[in-house]
Amino acid sequence: MTGSHAVQATFEDLGTPLHEVTFVVVDLETTGGRPGASQITEVGAVKVRGGEVLGEFQTLVNPGEPIPAFIAMLTGISDAMVARAPRIGTVLPAFLEFAADSVLVAHNAGFDIGFLRAACRDLDLVWPGPKVLDTVHLARQLVTRDEATNHKLATLAQLFGATTTPDHRALHDARATVDVLHALLGRVGNLGVHTLEELSSYTARVTPAQRRKRVLADGLPSAPGVYVFKDAQGRALYVGTSVDIKRRVRSYFTSSEQRTRMSQMVGLATEVTPIVCQTALEAQVRELRLIAEHKPRFNRRSRFPERAMWLKLTDELFPRLSIVREVRDDDATYAGPFTSRSAAELAMAALHEVLPLRQCTRRLGRRAGETACALFDMGRCGGPCIGQQTPSSYAEVAAEAERILAADARQVTTALDARMSALSRDQRFEDAAVVRDRMLALLKAAARSQRLAPLARSPEVVAAARSALGGWEIVCVRYGRFAGTTLVPRGADPTPYIEALRESAEQVAPPTAPAPAALTEETEKVLAWLERPGVRMVHVDGEWACPVNGAGAARHRLAPPSGVAGFDRGGWEVGAATVAS
Incomplete structure (x- = not known):
């Protein structure tokens, strides 16, 4: 991996300091409690930033219907007062313009925002979807019952010494809510909450001890890469990736992280080591390693990854299937890897159901034995162990097995499809599901090895993709292993960057295909990057192709793989071209 290049994050990525956020504190008076059924009678709002009042908005609204007597008594707003007031169709656009690009704040925000959204819907206006902060929710996290018996606006205004007493008039209540908001922001600031993003996710579920660990994020780069949480002995506790290391690490100390095991991890962590990467692919690879x-x-x-299993068709006079942990240079045919032995056993059972391969484990020579196993009596084995099958006739069976694993899955899919259909017609649905699971396990493994093998055999592949920052991301892959990457600035000639990358990239020894010279998951991430639309091949040393009738298309039909470039009519779609052999 070459170089180290930090990418300047946006202010949004870094978090918006609370003193730079513009809040519009709003309060409504209405004819009732149901948005859509009741109507707005008054709007009051105060715009503040950094503790300073920037402006106010207040108007009565003609609701177009009588105001109930108890509402008039509660608010002091009568029918006569609103008779000449503007209708909501005039007021709402003006308020939305006043509140544009601000965070809306309300006490019991669901009520006020619900009425504003309903009014937009009735007027065919687009609700702008601003961020919303509810001072009731925040107060419940910060004000205990010992301080206040409830979290009503009047109670909190008295507790915090608000300069305006709320009285169910919109502007007065909004002014009181401003004082409550500032008092609450002061409290969360003492707890280490200093940005809008942290405030939005704040909750008392985060313990003071966990929040104090926020200092671990201090000094971390706001750049893409890998981060490693470590304990007091320097042992790695957790490895992750992010486009912004600092922002992601800080999120572990807020309510946005709700996984119990992560809370335990943070409790043990004493430091975080950052590793800045040039590209997302480099970060993903470093994380895996x-x-x-x-x-x-x-x-x-x-x-x-060392626990992966492979299905092997042995190289001997009478080949058989075996489950092994590694790929060797022994002229055998391999499929996989499998994530578990049980998955490998399902795939083996699928092949045994289609082909009369021997299942005995002893090594057979030309000299025949005297007894055969039960499979011979059942017609599921040709009996090479007792001389009932010659090496040449058995070789045809073994060749078909090799073809299924390495190139052409049509025979196995046709046979097993017919088997499933017959079982389904007999209403033996559980047996049909077993056949399906076996076939899917086999196709997954065969498709995986058929995808890995071409890249594992390629000494070098260099590819380029447009960078989100302009310019190009260049990646060098050797025998399926991520060997290096570089960024070409916007407008620069990429040729010298590519030449420098090829000279400085990691030297990789040839592996035993289909196993690549890297962790299988690493090679699959590299493949996913290479297969993205728009990726251009700069240099290919080797042959990168997949079989037209391979297991991929059939596997995709049974269970489409998530996040993988598509199969196209039996060929494998790479970038803009379909490559087939």
Whole structure:
């Protein structure tokens, strides 16, 4: 991996400091409590930023219907007062313009925002969808019952010494809510909440001890890459990736992180090590390698790649299927890897159901034995062990098995499809499901190895993709292993960057295909990047192609793989071209 280049994050990525946020505190008076059924009679709002009042908005609204007597008594707003007031169709556009690009704040925000949204709907106006802050919700997290018996606006205004007493008039209540808001912001500031993003996710579920760990994020770069939480002994606890390391690490100390095991991890963490990466692909690869190397206890995926299993068609006079842990240079045919032994056993059963391969484990020579296993009596084995099948006739069976695993899945899919159909007609649906699961396990493994093998055999592939920042991302892959990457600035000639990358990229020894020279998951991430629309091949040393009638298309038909570039009429779609052999 070459170079180190930090990408300047946006202010949105870094978080917006609360003193730079413009809040519009709004309060409504209405004819009742049901948005859409009741109507707005008054709108009051105060615009503030950094503790300073920037403006106010207040108007009565003619609701177009009588105001109930108890509402008039509560608010002091009568029918006579609103008779000459503007209708909501005039008031609402003016308010939305006043509140544009602001965070809306209300006490019991669901009520006020519900009425505003309903009014937009009735007037065929687009609700702008601003961020909303509810001071009731915030107060419930910050004000205990020892301080106040409830969280009503009047109670909180008295507690915090608001300069305006709420009296069910919109502007007065909005002014009182401003004072309550500022008091609450002061409290969360003392708890380490300083940005709008942190405030939006604030909750008392985050313990003071967890929130104090926020200092671990201080000094981290606001750049893409990998982060490693470590304990007091320097052992890796958790490895993750992000487009903004600092922002992502800080999120572990807020309510946005609700996983119990992550709370436990944060409790043990004493430091966070950042690794800045040039591209997202580099970060993903580094994450996988670090997880495989350190096996952090709080990472659940990718910790034990060495436990993968392969299905092997042995290279001997009478080949058989075997489940092994590694690919060797022994002229055998392999499919996989499988994530578990049980999945490999399902795939093996699928092949045994279609082909009369021997299932005995002893090595057979030309000399025949005297007894055969039960499979011979059942017609599911040709009996090479007792001389009932010659090496040449058995070789035809083995060749078909090799063809299924390496190139052409049509025979197995046709046979198993027919088997499933017959079972379904007999209403043996559970048996049909077993056949389906076996076939899917086989096709997944065969498709995986058929995708991995071409890249695993290619000494070098260099590809380019447009960068989100302009310019190009250049990636070098050797034998399926991510060997290096570089960024070409906007407008620059990419040629010298590509040449420098090829000179400085990691030297990789040839593996034993279909296993690549990297973790299988790493090669699959590289493949997913190479297969993205718009990726251009700069240099290919080797042959990168997949079989037209391979397992991929049939596997896709049974269970489409998520997040993978598509199959196209039996060929494999790579970028803009379909490559087939």
